[in-house]
Amino acid sequence: MEAALTPPDRVTRKKGAGIFLSPAVIILLIWSLIPLVLTLWYSFQNYNLVDPTLKGFAGVSNYVYLLTDPDFLYSLLNTVLLVLGVLVVSVGGGVLLAVLYDQEFWGRGIARVLVISPFFVMPTVSALLWKNLMLHPIYGVYSAFMRAVGLQPIDWLAQYPMQTVMMIVAWEWLPFAVLILLTAVQSLDHEQKEAARMDGAGPIARFRYIILPHLSRAITVVVMIETIYLLTVFAEISVTTSGGPGVASTNLAFLIFSRALQQFDIGGASAGGVVAIVIANIIAAFLVRAVARNLEA
Amino acid sequence: MAKVELRDIRKTYNAEEIIKGVSLDIENEEFVVFVGPSGCGKSTLLRMIAGLEEISGGDLMIDGARVNDLEPAKRGLAMVFQSYALYPHMNVYRNMEFGLKLAGMPEAERRQKITDVARTLQLDAYLKHKPGQLSGGQRQRVAIGRAIVRNPKVFLFDEPLSNLDAALRGQMRVELATLHRRLKATTIYVTHDQVEAMTMADKIVVLQKGVVEQVGSPLELYHHPRNLFVARFIGSPPMNFLPVTTRSIDPEGVTVARDRGESLLVPVLPGETASAEALTLGVRPEHIVIDPEGDVHGTIRMVERLGALTLLHVTLADDTLLIVQTDGDHGGEIDRPIRLRLQADNCHLFDARGIALTKLTRHRLAR
Numbered sequence: 001m002e003a004a005l006t007p008p009d010r011v012t013r014k015k016g017a018g019i020f021l022s023p024a025v026i027i028l029l030i031w032s033l034i035p036l037v038l039t040l041w042y043s044f045q046n047y048n049l050v051d052p053t054l055k056g057f058a059g060v061s062n063y064v065y066l067l068t069d070p071d072f073l074y075s076l077l078n079t080v081l082l083v084l085g086v087l088v089v090s091v092g093g094g095v096l097l098a099v100l101y102d103q104e105f106w107g108r109g110i111a112r113v114l115v116i117s118p119f120f121v122m123p124t125v126s127a128l129l130w131k132n133l134m135l136h137p138i139y140g141v142y143s144a145f146m147r148a149v150g151l152q153p154i155d156w157l158a159q160y161p162m163q164t165v166m167m168i169v170a171w172e173w174l175p176f177a178v179l180i181l182l183t184a185v186q187s188l189d190h191e192q193k194e195a196a197r198m199d200g201a202g203p204i205a206r207f208r209y210i211i212l213p214h215l216s217r218a219i220t221v222v223v224m225i226e227t228i229y230l231l232t233v234f235a236e237i238s239v240t241t242s243g244g245p246g247v248a249s250t251n252l253a254f255l256i257f258s259r260a261l262q263q264f265d266i267g268g269a270s271a272g273g274v275v276a277i278v279i280a281n282i283i284a285a286f287l288v289r290a291v292a293r294n295l296e297a
Numbered sequence: 298m299a300k301v302e303l304r305d306i307r308k309t310y311n312a313e314e315i316i317k318g319v320s321l322d323i324e325n326e327e328f329v330v331f332v333g334p335s336g337c338g339k340s341t342l343l344r345m346i347a348g349l350e351e352i353s354g355g356d357l358m359i360d361g362a363r364v365n366d367l368e369p370a371k372r373g374l375a376m377v378f379q380s381y382a383l384y385p386h387m388n389v390y391r392n393m394e395f396g397l398k399l400a401g402m403p404e405a406e407r408r409q410k411i412t413d414v415a416r417t418l419q420l421d422a423y424l425k426h427k428p429g430q431l432s433g434g435q436r437q438r439v440a441i442g443r444a445i446v447r448n449p450k451v452f453l454f455d456e457p458l459s460n461l462d463a464a465l466r467g468q469m470r471v472e473l474a475t476l477h478r479r480l481k482a483t484t485i486y487v488t489h490d491q492v493e494a495m496t497m498a499d500k501i502v503v504l505q506k507g508v509v510e511q512v513g514s515p516l517e518l519y520h521h522p523r524n525l526f527v528a529r530f531i532g533s534p535p536m537n538f539l540p541v542t543t544r545s546i547d548p549e550g551v552t553v554a555r556d557r558g559e560s561l562l563v564p565v566l567p568g569e570t571a572s573a574e575a576l577t578l579g580v581r582p583e584h585i586v587i588d589p590e591g592d593v594h595g596t597i598r599m600v601e602r603l604g605a606l607t608l609l610h611v612t613l614a615d616d617t618l619l620i621v622q623t624d625g626d627h628g629g630e631i632d633r634p635i636r637l638r639l640q641a642d643n644c645h646l647f648d649a650r651g652i653a654l655t656k657l658t659r660h661r662l663a664r
């Protein structure tokens with residue numbers, strides 16, 4: 001009885017916990033380490049699924065081939081463009097919509113649900129919706145509109161593939177930004193806004209000097225989370241343009257996919273994967289530091 | 298420096314009238330305190346004067362000009378909020394500067410003003426601090442400083458001290474009073490606190506359910522409450538009330554008695570009071586004297602010793618409860634019988650509608 005009431009000894013508890021935790025830890029290690037190690041291993045191998053005779057240690061040739069490939073640079077640029085473009089649209093639009101939806105107006109509840117709903121649509125589905133239902137040059141709603149007013153519809157996905165993908169992805173992420181930023185806007189103390197009014201701040205000054213600084217933390221969080229996901233956008237590209245025309249809408253994730261599963265070059269794809277991991281980690285390091293600073297303040 | 302006039306001010310929320318026609322004159326340099334129970338509309342009234350809440354009816358005049366439709370900032374007022382409402386991302390200096398900057402005041406002048414105000418409020422050492430790094434009292438000072446730098450015609454305060462502990466509240470109360478004497482700005486102050494109202498006000502406005510019950514100096518309200526509500530609301534511990542009936546009406550006042558007999562001549566004008574009418578006698582705890590010859594018999598039920606004072610809770614034969622205030626040395630014990638005398642000159646009589654009968658003489662301190 002006595003023993004049960006005294007807290008368990010620290011050391012024994014640690015030992016016991018170690019044993020019980022080990023399955024989870026081991027599975028996690030296997031889960032994350034083995035793919036990483038294998039990817040690293042493959043990236044230094046000659047390994048192509050369509051040419052079994054090609055094998056053995058490749059040195060850094062996979063990397064040299066990748067880094068000197070103009071497609072790689074192009075896809076890197078596309079990745080950056082996609083991340084930045086979607087961030088600007090979703091955060092910018094998110095802030096504006098959040099402030100708008102903070103106001104009282106008739107039907108606000110329904111409007112809120114509508115603005116949030118795209119977030120619940122699967123990426124492949126929303127890409128298909130945009131490709132076929134909205135933007136299809138013949139059957140699309142947009143094209144019908146254009147023809148109705150006597151204009152020639154633009155074939156967006158063929159002519160502006162990257163911008164169109166960006167638009168679709170932004171459409172998917174805008175609700176997320178609105179959701180987070182709206183809760184942040186609503187947490188702003190009413191008396192602070194009123195104090196600003198007494199100080200002579202009009203709507204624009206209140207937005208600039210009171211609301212925006214109040215939102216800065218929420219914005220950092222949105223930027224961080226979105227960046228992590230936007231670096232690996234794949235489904236939308238695969239469904240709409242397959243990275244084309246040419247490599248016009250190929251980002252890093254899609255390039256690796258096409259190397260591995262369209263050209264069957266496992267070695268080259270693995271090298272791409274390693275480069276992607278390095279890039280993601282650099283960005284993550286910067287982001288985490290920026291966020292940490294912002295959350296501290 | 299300004300005169301504020303309210304002319305039949307009304308406020309309606311969702312078809313429910315919250316402020317039911319308030320008319321009030323606030324003189325230049327006057328310190329006016331709004332008091333009343335929670336939910337009576339004090340904040341709403343203040344916010345309408347500030348311009349944060351639309352005025353549903355009536356006219357609000359500042360210095361003779363109607364300002365109903367003027368933006369808050371254009372009315373020349375400054376407000377101190379209960380939550381302070383400082384801008385958390387700006388330091389103390391920027392907090393005070395914000396309004397001046399928006400008003401387009403040149404940099405040098407801003408700096409001069411803020412340094413001056415910071416010195417009077419002993420905030421010079423904290424100008425670079427963010428509000429989050431300040432104590433409650435310091436934040437309060439910043440909020441006041443932010444109001445002062447703008448040099449407003451009228452100061453508005455909504456329960457500014459209610460977030461502070463008792464000691465700090467006492468200190469800030471004195472500081473605010475001193476500040477008012479120095480700045481001489483018209484001030485409207487909302488509070489729950491009796492002591493704040495009594496000590497700081499030139500004029501107290503007692504509100505109930507959106508109606509002004511009485512306006513007057515603190516001692517006027519204390520000595521000459523107009524009705525039962527004000528009598529009950531002003532003074533702590535509250536006034537005692539006893540049901541009585543009139544016995545006779547004379548030029549010297551109205552003689553009343555409780556069921557059991559003891560009669561008392563209260564020096565008030567009878568008004569329309571008839572003989573044998575049921576009235577309410579009001580007497581404050583400090584106006585009941587313990588007297589072995591006294592004609593009110595009771596039993597002590599509870600003793601509250603406050604140090605300087607002792608409060609006795611006494612029940613009479615018919616179970617009416619009286620609170621009696623006596624000095625701190627009184628050795629009252631629970632369940633002992635006690636005899637009391639009511640100071641007739643300080644008693645109040647209220648008719649069936651709760652309206653006080655006018656006293657024959659005004660108290661010398663109640664203008």
Ligand SMILES: Nc1ncnc2c1ncn2[C@@H]1O[C@H](COP(=O)(O)OP(=O)(O)OP(=O)(O)O)[C@@H](O)[C@H]1O
Pocket residue numbers: 310311315333334335336337338339340341342489
């Ligand atoms: N925005 C609003 N919509 C509807 N009713 C409101 C609104 N603001 C206040 N009221 C109502 O108006 C009445 C007066 O509120 P007010 O805040 O002025 O009270 P108060 O006297 O300041 O009370 P307290 O002493 O508790 O601060 C309350 O009954 C409240 O429910």
Ligand SMILES: [Mg+2]
Pocket residue numbers: 339340341
């Ligand atoms: Mg209030």
